[in-house]
Amino acid sequence: MRRVRQALRGALEAVELALDRVFTPAENPFYQLGALGILFLWVAFVSGVYLYIFFDTSIVNAYQSVEALTYGQRYAGGVIRSLHRYASGGLVLVMFVHLLREFALGRLRGMRWFSWITGLPVMVLIYVAGIGGYWLVWDKLAQYIAVATTEWLDALQIFGEPIARNFLSPSALSDRFFTLLVFLHIAAPVILLFALWLHLQRISRAKIWVSRRLSLGIGLMLVVLSLIKPAISQGGPANLAIEATDVGLDWFYLIAYPLLDLWRGSLLWAVGTTMFVLLAALPWLPPLRRPAPARVDLAHCNGCTRCFADCPFGAIQMAPRSDGSAFTQEAVVDEDICVSCGICVGACPSSTPFRRSEELKTGIDLPDYSLRDLRTRTQAAARKLSGRSRVLIFGCDHGLPVNRLEGTNVGAVSLPCIAMLPPSFIDYALSHGLADGVVISGCAEGNCYNRFGIQWMKARIARERDPYLRRRVPRDRLLQIYLSPLQRRQAARRIAEFAARLPGSREEDAA
Amino acid sequence: MSGILRTSGQVVFLGLLGLMLGYFSNRPVYRHFPPDKALIKVSFVHSAKRFAKCRRLTSAEIAKLPVAKRRPLDCPRGRVPVRVKIELDGAILYQATLKPGGLFGDGPAILYKRFTVDPGPHHLRAQLADSPREHGYDFDSERDVVLRPAENFVIDFHGEMTGFTFE
Numbered sequence: 001m002r003r004v005r006q007a008l009r010g011a012l013e014a015v016e017l018a019l020d021r022v023f024t025p026a027e028n029p030f031y032q033l034g035a036l037g038i039l040f041l042w043v044a045f046v047s048g049v050y051l052y053i054f055f056d057t058s059i060v061n062a063y064q065s066v067e068a069l070t071y072g073q074r075y076a077g078g079v080i081r082s083l084h085r086y087a088s089g090g091l092v093l094v095m096f097v098h099l100l101r102e103f104a105l106g107r108l109r110g111m112r113w114f115s116w117i118t119g120l121p122v123m124v125l126i127y128v129a130g131i132g133g134y135w136l137v138w139d140k141l142a143q144y145i146a147v148a149t150t151e152w153l154d155a156l157q158i159f160g161e162p163i164a165r166n167f168l169s170p171s172a173l174s175d176r177f178f179t180l181l182v183f184l185h186i187a188a189p190v191i192l193l194f195a196l197w198l199h200l201q202r203i204s205r206a207k208i209w210v211s212r213r214l215s216l217g218i219g220l221m222l223v224v225l226s227l228i229k230p231a232i233s234q235g236g237p238a239n240l241a242i243e244a245t246d247v248g249l250d251w252f253y254l255i256a257y258p259l260l261d262l263w264r265g266s267l268l269w270a271v272g273t274t275m276f277v278l279l280a281a282l283p284w285l286p287p288l289r290r291p292a293p294a295r296v297d298l299a300h301c302n303g304c305t306r307c308f309a310d311c312p313f314g315a316i317q318m319a320p321r322s323d324g325s326a327f328t329q330e331a332v333v334d335e336d337i338c339v340s341c342g343i344c345v346g347a348c349p350s351s352t353p354f355r356r357s358e359e360l361k362t363g364i365d366l367p368d369y370s371l372r373d374l375r376t377r378t379q380a381a382a383r384k385l386s387g388r389s390r391v392l393i394f395g396c397d398h399g400l401p402v403n404r405l406e407g408t409n410v411g412a413v414s415l416p417c418i419a420m421l422p423p424s425f426i427d428y429a430l431s432h433g434l435a436d437g438v439v440i441s442g443c444a445e446g447n448c449y450n451r452f453g454i455q456w457m458k459a460r461i462a463r464e465r466d467p468y469l470r471r472r473v474p475r476d477r478l479l480q481i482y483l484s485p486l487q488r489r490q491a492a493r494r495i496a497e498f499a500a501r502l503p504g505s506r507e508e509d510a511a
Numbered sequence: 512m513s514g515i516l517r518t519s520g521q522v523v524f525l526g527l528l529g530l531m532l533g534y535f536s537n538r539p540v541y542r543h544f545p546p547d548k549a550l551i552k553v554s555f556v557h558s559a560k561r562f563a564k565c566r567r568l569t570s571a572e573i574a575k576l577p578v579a580k581r582r583p584l585d586c587p588r589g590r591v592p593v594r595v596k597i598e599l600d601g602a603i604l605y606q607a608t609l610k611p612g613g614l615f616g617d618g619p620a621i622l623y624k625r626f627t628v629d630p631g632p633h634h635l636r637a638q639l640a641d642s643p644r645e646h647g648y649d650f651d652s653e654r655d656v657v658l659r660p661a662e663n664f665v666i667d668f669h670g671e672m673t674g675f676t677f678e
Contacts, residue, residue: 022520029524089532144543154623160612161556162623168554169665169678221525229533243663245546248537258541 001285009104010486016447017484025446025482027214033098035210038196039218040094043087045189047080048133052186055136059178062138063237070232082226085250088130090222092252095123103282105398105449110290111202111313111337113283118199120280125195129188130253135181140235143167144244148260155265170240202337204314205452291416292367293338296331298322300350301363303329306466307344310419312451313337316344316364331364341450342366342420346457349467351422353378369416378425381411382434389499392435394421396442398449400483400491410495411435418442419453423460423469430477437477437502439495444484454482477502549630549658553597553605555668558619559590559641591643593620597666598636599628630660637666637675650674 012030019028029036054077056065069077099119102108108116131149135142150164166177200206210218234248249257259268293315294307308316308331315337318329331344345351350363353375360372382392387409395402395414402412415421418440426438440457448454459465461480479498483491544550565586573581590611597605604626612618620641634655638648650668652675658664667676 019524022517022524024517085536086529086532089536090528093528093532141537148543151623160618162554162621164623165554165556168552168667169663171678217521217525218528221529225529225533231536234537241663243544243550243661245544245661246540246542249541250537251535252532258543261543 040091047084082231085231125192132185139233143238291340306347310347341417393439399443417453588617594640
């Protein structure tokens with residue numbers, strides 16, 4: 001499983017890197033897949049409302065009403081029908097890439113299980129809504145879907161009478177059953193909205209809107225596609241006296257349907273259920289490694305709210321002081337939600353390596369990777385350095401593997417997230433002569449594993465967000481690189497160039 | 512990367528996305544059913560007769576029952592299985608004994624089957640037994656049909672009122 005994930009991650013990173021160049025990291029579609037899905041959903045919603053106004057819900061007139069929409073108002077109803085179709089297809093495409101990407105990045109373990117699990121019913125509801133929509137057109141494809149779906153549902157043997165009998169012959173059809181399908185096609189997306197709300201519950205500041213430029217690009221693409229290849233009905237109105245033979249399937253929604261002609265319906269249920277259960281079990285499959293959640297030390301917490309403001313997962317709440325101290329608030333960690341990224345440690349004003357106390361402590365810390373550990377590792381990495389332009393890299397466990405960049409004059413310390421690093425550590429490394437230059441290496445730009453690590457780190461260094469990097473730190477001895485693991489050569493080159501520019505380097509001496 | 516190159520790249524990416532959405536929304540075409548064949552569907556939902564007829568209870572038997580459960584008739588719930596046989600041109604197309612549905616075997620027997628056959632003229636015979644009889648059938652219908660390619664021909668059964676229907 002680990003190898004599959006790594007291979008998938010490598011492939012996705014290669015695509016992301018290419019898209020970074022084309023779109024810039026801020027506009028990269030792969031970094032906003034969830035928001036893209038919501039964009040497609042909105043297009044489907046709005047176009048669906050328009051279509052419903054003109055749709056006749058009776059089985060006799062449904063097909064004619066869709067045809068009137070398509071050809072009677074070609075540049076309104078026709079285009080909107082196509083937008084409805086293609087946005088729904090885009091939704092499925094984006095949904096699967098989103099699923100694969102979160103799997104590849106391992107964003108399903110720990111507290112992230114909640115978003116993973118709540119994403120599964122979202123997938124099911126998207127399929128129910130999409131397949132139900134095809135049904136309503138009541139053309140030859142709809143006939144095929146109606147018969148195949150009901151025969152498949154009957155394999156469950158939960159209905160008193162096979163529901164496929166509703167589509168046995170033209171005389172078996174009833175308006176009542178068809179109206180039920182219309183209701184289902186409207187109800188499923190409404191429930192989907194609730195499921196999406198639930199899906200985003202444990203993500204603070206969730207990105208739900210795609211950047212304007214990309215939204216315009218996607219919108220334009222959908223309109224052009226709708227004009228070039230309008231969505232039309234297939235094979236005339238449904239006629240249950242004639243079996244559907246060749247059907248142009250929407251492979252985004254109906255990819256499993258050909259299996260119904262090869263397998264028994266019960267087997268497809270078994271395979272589908274097994275896949276669903278496996279997907280649901282993924283967050284808990286071994287190896288289970290859940291680092292201990294962040295812990296507040298009230299003796300060093302003044303209730304400043306910086307950790308509360310910076311936590312990307314809303315795992316920290318501020319509560320009334322419980323220790324009788326003069327401060328009014330204290331930070332409280334919700335252990336079920338904490339992912340142990342350490343961003344709170346980096347945000348805490350008490351997190352400073354300059355403290356001379358016997359045991360280095362801070363207001364909020366990670367038990368498995370404490371501030372004290374960080375200082376010890378920093379000192380150890382610095383001790384190994386030799387030469388005249390010594391560089392110390394602080395890297396992220398989820399980004400560029402910084403340990404592979406180590407050399408005689410380059411040392412590395414990796415953290416769960418780059419924003420775990422308090423800016424005072426940069427000052428500490430330089431002012432104590434541990435290194436001649438410091439490199440900050442996070443995840444690839446726009447692709448932070450812990451969502452806001454890069455953003456917060458940049459803002460702290462730029463003195464736009466507390467805790468600020470002190471003014472006295474010489475900025476020419478600091479380099480920030482936010483590159484993909486695939487850009488190791490570029491990283492090595494930039495670090496070598498940086499080292500060469502450092503005051504006291506050989507090149508500088510020669511100059 | 513220059514602005515023009517970047518914009519061109521974005522157009523190419525969105526174009527490829529559109530191409531994928533447009534193509535896979537109804538291509539490649541899937542052949543669900545061979546157009547040179549015909550389909551016969553045999554389906555019914557039918558409650559067979561009960562194992563035994565209702566028996567009138569004697570006064571003594573009624574008196575033995577709890578007050579709330581006293582009734583004049585004792586009707587066994589279970590139904591007999593439905594035997595069905597479908598012949599196509601004298602050969603057996605389908606033959607089965609269908610158990611009654613329900614936890615107590617008192618529900619209807621259910622059948623839903625699809626058979627792919629050659630189009631053209633055929634002689635169909637449908638037989639069904641829904642009584643405790645061991646030999647022969649309670650219903651027997653025959654029909655000469657000419658099936659067109661891709662035709663969906665349905666054999667249904669609607670009980671004593673209409674028996675088998677062919678459409």
